[in-house]
Amino acid sequence: MLQEVLVLVVLFNVVSSTSIIKTLPGFSGDLPFKLETGYVGVGDLDDVQLFYYFIESEGSPEHDPLVLWLTGGPGCSGFSALVYENIGPLSFDPANSIGNKPQLKLNPYSWTKVANIIFLDAPVGTGYSYAKTWEGYSNMSDTLSAAETYEFLRKWLMDHPKFFENALYVAGDSYSGIVLPIIVQEISDGNEDGRHPPMNIQGYVLGNPGTDIDVDENYRVPFAFRKALISDELYESLKTNCKGEYVNVDPNNALCVDDLDQYNECIADIFTPQILEPYCTVSSPNPLESERDSDDLNIDSANLLSLPQLSRPWCRSYIYRFSYIWANDKTVQDALHVREGSIKDWQRCNKTLSASYISDVSSSLVYHQNLIKKGYRVLIYSGDHDMVIPYLGTKAWIESLNLTVDSSWKPWFVNGQIAGYRVQYTYKKYQLTFTTIKGGGHTAPEYKPEECLAMISRWFSFYPL
Numbered sequence: 001m002l003q004e005v006l007v008l009v010v011l012f013n014v015v016s017s018t019s020i021i022k023t024l025p026g027f028s029g030d031l032p033f034k035l036e037t038g039y040v041g042v043g044d045l046d047d048v049q050l051f052y053y054f055i056e057s058e059g060s061p062e063h064d065p066l067v068l069w070l071t072g073g074p075g076c077s078g079f080s081a082l083v084y085e086n087i088g089p090l091s092f093d094p095a096n097s098i099g100n101k102p103q104l105k106l107n108p109y110s111w112t113k114v115a116n117i118i119f120l121d122a123p124v125g126t127g128y129s130y131a132k133t134w135e136g137y138s139n140m141s142d143t144l145s146a147a148e149t150y151e152f153l154r155k156w157l158m159d160h161p162k163f164f165e166n167a168l169y170v171a172g173d174s175y176s177g178i179v180l181p182i183i184v185q186e187i188s189d190g191n192e193d194g195r196h197p198p199m200n201i202q203g204y205v206l207g208n209p210g211t212d213i214d215v216d217e218n219y220r221v222p223f224a225f226r227k228a229l230i231s232d233e234l235y236e237s238l239k240t241n242c243k244g245e246y247v248n249v250d251p252n253n254a255l256c257v258d259d260l261d262q263y264n265e266c267i268a269d270i271f272t273p274q275i276l277e278p279y280c281t282v283s284s285p286n287p288l289e290s291e292r293d294s295d296d297l298n299i300d301s302a303n304l305l306s307l308p309q310l311s312r313p314w315c316r317s318y319i320y321r322f323s324y325i326w327a328n329d330k331t332v333q334d335a336l337h338v339r340e341g342s343i344k345d346w347q348r349c350n351k352t353l354s355a356s357y358i359s360d361v362s363s364s365l366v367y368h369q370n371l372i373k374k375g376y377r378v379l380i381y382s383g384d385h386d387m388v389i390p391y392l393g394t395k396a397w398i399e400s401l402n403l404t405v406d407s408s409w410k411p412w413f414v415n416g417q418i419a420g421y422r423v424q425y426t427y428k429k430y431q432l433t434f435t436t437i438k439g440g441g442h443t444a445p446e447y448k449p450e451e452c453l454a455m456i457s458r459w460f461s462f463y464p465l
Contacts, residue, residue, distance in 0.1 A: 079121075122149050169202060174388075219396065234262055
């Protein structure tokens, strides 16, 4: 087996660099888990250098699943999921962070308790990932991003042959709902075509996933009605006058336009990623500039860094400021073995990339339909207070797959309390679980870490939620 692997490495021309990280600025003492960082070259002449953080399972690395995690955006760093979404074992410690010295603490709800996880900065231009030439940044799209991520995973596995046999899952949230099913299709096709290495793909996990952006957005109106953000009368009028179409509206339909104006007035001060949290406006030192947390979460929190002190009410974006300070610190980049001069400024979510990104897949539903035949296990979860990608739209497209309901809608519990509601579907060997996370927002584990760790632990163990 080892001889075969060595031959494949030579044939596949794996070009990568890896480093084991023992300590990190802001964390006291040695890291109590195994952290590896590195680059894998993909594309023509390995022009694109994709950066990753790999954390071995704190349970049983040789037996626990291997997960490739993709943060949304497009252009949001894997580090954001690692420290803010409670997917990784570290988080920032606001209570003990002073000035430009963010402190890190252990996260008791890390998914690395039950899985080996690769947090990838993809596509190129995300986080610490970079290209050696300008051509590497050009024409980035859904399909190209998926192809480069698939190439990354092939090369990473060649460099880490001890994980060949681990069950492989691809996971992600938000905009990853577009790209991730394409990657799983690439893996499936590659296995069938005999590409090396063969991957032990078992399924995929999606949180509050974008699937068809117009359809997802269209469900914001029914969601607003369900959550009592608009009146019964306005909702009935919207349904009648807009005929169920609230996104691509005919401007000549005056009645619908008027209703939508009333709707927008009702939700204008709602923080759509989590409707129960404060809507925050961050004032810039430049009086001509003002920014807020946007619906797609592609905010640049740089303005927060200039604030002399945090204003009230508390806003979640204030915590994001720590990542900008920490990840742009030269000592941090040296500790992570980031290549000097490879990036100008680290951003949690790269707005420049997302502005030039080509969305060449309008809907990923066709990929989900194709993957039904493969017999995979699928987990799709939605924070039920997310108005960016409402759970109603996600549930609707899942129902359009015409699967058999194996277990009907019912609650599941953590510590004796309802943590969400789930329904299970099957088609032959294919199994899909859809669950809500009660009180969760757009990135559900960020808001409900204990419940989401229980969810993923049970699901990986084939245990009912």
